[in-house]
Amino acid sequence: MPFYGMQLTYFQAYLKYALRQVKYTAMVCNKMATNKCKFRKFLTPLLLTCAFIFSSPLSLKSACAASNLNQLNKQQTDEYGVTTKKAQLTAFANILGELKNHYGMIKYKYETFGTTYKNLESKYTRLIRTATSLEEDSGLRPKVARRVLSSDEFQQLMIGFSDEFRDGHTNILRNTSHYYTLGIKAAALQGHLYITGLMPNIITPGTTSTKLQVGDEIIEINDTQIMLLAKENLLYTQRATAESRLERALESTINVDNRFYRTKIAGEEVKIKFRRTQVDGPTIEFTGIFNWIDFPDIKEQIKIAKELSKSYSFGDRGTESYFSVGLDNLSLAEGSIIDLGKLFNSEVSDKEQITRLKAYMIRYENKNIGVIRIPDYSPPGSIKEMFAEVLWLEKMILRLESTTDVLIIDQAHNGGGYVDYVSRLSQLFANHADGMKGVTLDVRLSDYLMLENTDGSGNSKTESNLAKLYIDKKVLEKLKEKVTNGDRWSGPLPYMGSGAIVSEGSFGLITSQNVKPYTKPVLILNDSRSGSGGDFFPSIMQANKRAKVFGTKSMGLGGPVYRSVPSITQAEMNMRCTMGFCLRSDGLPVENVGAIPDFEREVRPEDLKNNFKNLSADALKVAVDMANGKNAIDIKNHLKSRIDSEFPLLKNSPKYVMPKELILKDLILFASRTRYSALIRLNELLLLKKFQNIQDLTLINQVMQDLEQLGDDIILTGFDITCADILTQ
Known part of the structure; x- marks a missing residue:
């Protein structure tokens, strides 16, 4: 036993x-x-x-x-101690007041989703007064008779309140670092949950009748279908796009960040049912027994996992990526890959060496393909490390310009970081005579913006909190003027780049300045686990037709964060919120949209099993096509034919159907037929058509009617396709 x-x-x-x-x-x-x-x-x-x-x-x-x-x-x-309805209502009022004063996305959320403070205040006041959880209110669990919500239940309710904004930068969280795991690394792919690795060096993962393998699917936990558990998690996920929300909800069924999700009981036994699909054999199902393990510090857990892990697992953040792992498994000819980063570091002083970034050149199909790996835009340490990395990249780009035919920037799983990092990185590719356009930023103005930071003794260190935003000086003066005049919104002003023209509607100007930019074609590897800066960099490059994007749509975190509160009065929770709304120069919002790939290539369960070699080969072949000057349509067709040959079983396999609950929340809730709403609807319609979802014809017809009203004048960036094209397919 x-x-x-x-x-x-x-x-x-x-x-x-x-x-x-x-x-x-x-x-x-x-x-x-x-x-x-x-x-x-x-x-x-x-x-x-x-x-x-x-x-x-x-x-x-x-x-x-x-x-x-x-x-x-x-x-x-x-x-x-938030144990009475009065205390809970007061805490909720404090949270709501904080958002009303500082949240910079509310106008866009109203236009897109119909979100209003009034409606949310009414809903959550009712839930507090009736002591009702979100699961109960949504019909996912039976109503429990209680006089008042426990403190833990109240906090969970406030986490769900934050999720209503569909904004991954706006979070209301428990003040905890507890993390619960079953010892299994897993990733959501195409609406299913698959094993990507185990943690045998941290804990004994459990016992199963069949040895677990990477690529095995998790289908049930304690006799409950995994998607039913994910539906509850969707109430608290606090992500932006439908894809990233579903991924997070599924993955959090077995690895639980207690800041977002319900507390687990350490040691409690859990039964998991697995499914293994075999190419040369029957599909088998088997079960295993596991136990919840509580890591008191999530950061320590992540650190231990990285230190003890013997190999890369899909979903890991860091210098390694699935693209680099795939390259190692392609069996390229000896000498095909030159480690430029290692070579450069050997030529400079220790202070100038950067090991967190990778740079190499690949000889592939008679082309020299440069590769730069940037895991995120937030190097450890101070702002000095950020400038050091940008300088390293500047020198590396200079070498790649003279030695390569095309450049791949691998920013998969990039969680973002410094705004200034993204701006300065973009400068290295601004080869247009007039530079590139950044974005506009419409800021929610408040007195907080004008508060001065001090060093603890009352001595001012910066002009104001505005200085933390890396805003051009001319724009900064314009914002100060608006705050002084009592304006509540700045209007769209230049952001990410210099403010050569400081007027509403003008974009930040990104120029190469004294840097020699890279002039060859650029391919950016991106995915649904990249966000914030991982949204903005590919979006700016794409909007300026300076790069193509390969992979899947990113998270859609479309505004900078400046307001963080370590402890909301009486709520005992911490929160942060997005300060403003950004718009790309091609008229597309980043928020809830993300950077949409020009060449879509999802990570599939088969990629987990073959160590991503097909995926890496697909990226290299697209880069070669770009170097050869092929047009986007031919490259897409070439990529599609390769994917069809790589995954022949998919032609006869059931199509993934997005859960109706997700469709209803992310489409039906659009309150008004605005430009933003229509663009997002168009994107989601492409998603529905891709998965051949015909379960809700009424829904699809509603979306199509909206698009018909717009005509064919709106083009969705990345797809080179108009509304009329969609309607006639």
Whole structure:
């Protein structure tokens, strides 16, 4: 019996608890008869005592788990103290007030989703007053009779409130760093959850009748379908695009960040059902038993996992990427890859060396392909490290300009970072005589913007909080003027680049300045795990027709963050919010849209099994086509034919159908038929057509009617396709 020791631990814990209850249950029997209001207080331990006497070991474990959960909830209630409706309503009012004063996306969210403070205030005030959770309100769980939400339930409700904005930069979170795992690394691909690796060096992952493999699908947890569990997580995911929201919701069923999701019980037993699809054999299903492990510090957990991991797993952030892993498995001829970064570092001083970034050149199909790997735009340390990396990239670009035919920038899984990093990186590719256009930024103005930062002694270190935004000086003066005049919104002003012309509607100007820019074709590798700066850099390059994007749509985090509150009064939660709304120079918002790929190539379960060699080959072949001057349509057709040959089984396999709940939330909730709304609807319609989803013809017809009203004048960047093209397909 593999978990006999675990069961004995539960038995001993419960035995001590039950005996203690027996002692005082006898003493209070008279009180129960005379004081009805105390009856419920003593009924629970009495029933648990009966369960101890008459139950099987499995029932004992369940009863003990329930007892642990009750103790956990009580501990959290005692710790946070938001235990009355009055306190919860006050805390909610503080959170709402913070957003009203500082949130810079509300106009766009209203135009796109119909989101208003009034509607949200009404909904969440009702839920607090009726002590109702979001799962209960959504019909995912039966209503529980309670007088008031526990502190933990209230915090979970506020996390769900933040999710209503569909903004990955606007978060309301628990003040905790706890992270719960079952010892399995997993990634959501095409609406399913697949194993990408295990953590045997951290914990014993569990026992299964069949040895687990990368690419095995997780289909059930405790006899519940994985998608049903993901539906609950979707209430709290706080992501922007439908794809990234579903990915996060699925992956959080087995690896749980307690800041966002419900608390798990450390040691609790979990049964998981797996499915393995075999090319040369039958599909098999098998189960395994695992236990929740609590890491008190999520950052420490991630650090340990990276240190002890023997190989890259899809989803890992860092210098390695699935593209570089695929290259290693392509069996290219010896000498085909030259490590330029290592060579450059050997020629400079220790202070000038950068090892976090990678640069190399590949000889492939008679072309020299340069590759730069940038894991994120937030190097560890101070702002000095950021400038050091940009200088390193500047020198590397100079070498690549003279030695390569095309450049691949690998920014897969790039979570963003410094705004200034993105701006300066873009300068290295501004080969147009007039430079490139950045974006516009419409800021929610407040007195907070004018507050001066101090060094602790009252001495001012910067002009104001505005200085943290890396805004051009001319634009900065314009914002100060508007704040002084009492304006609440700045209007769209230049951002990411210099403000040569400071007028509403003008874009930031990105020029090469004193840097010699790269002039050859550029291909950016991007995916749904890239966001913020990982949205903006490919978006700026794409909007200026300076690069093509390969992969999948990014997260869609479309505005900078400047306002963070470590502890909301009476809520005992921390929050941050987006300061403003950004618009690309081609008229497309980044928020909820992301950088849309010119050449779409998803990571598939088969890629996990072949170590991404087909995916890396596809990227290289697209780069070669670009170097040869092929047009986008021919490159797309070439890529499609390769994908069809790589995945022949997909032609006969069931098509993935996006859950109706996601479609309803991300399409039906669009309140007005504006330009922004129509562009996002067009993108989602492409998604529906791609998956051949015909479950909701009414929904598709509604979207098509919206598009018909616009005509064929709006082009969705990245697809080179008009509304009319979609309607006639």
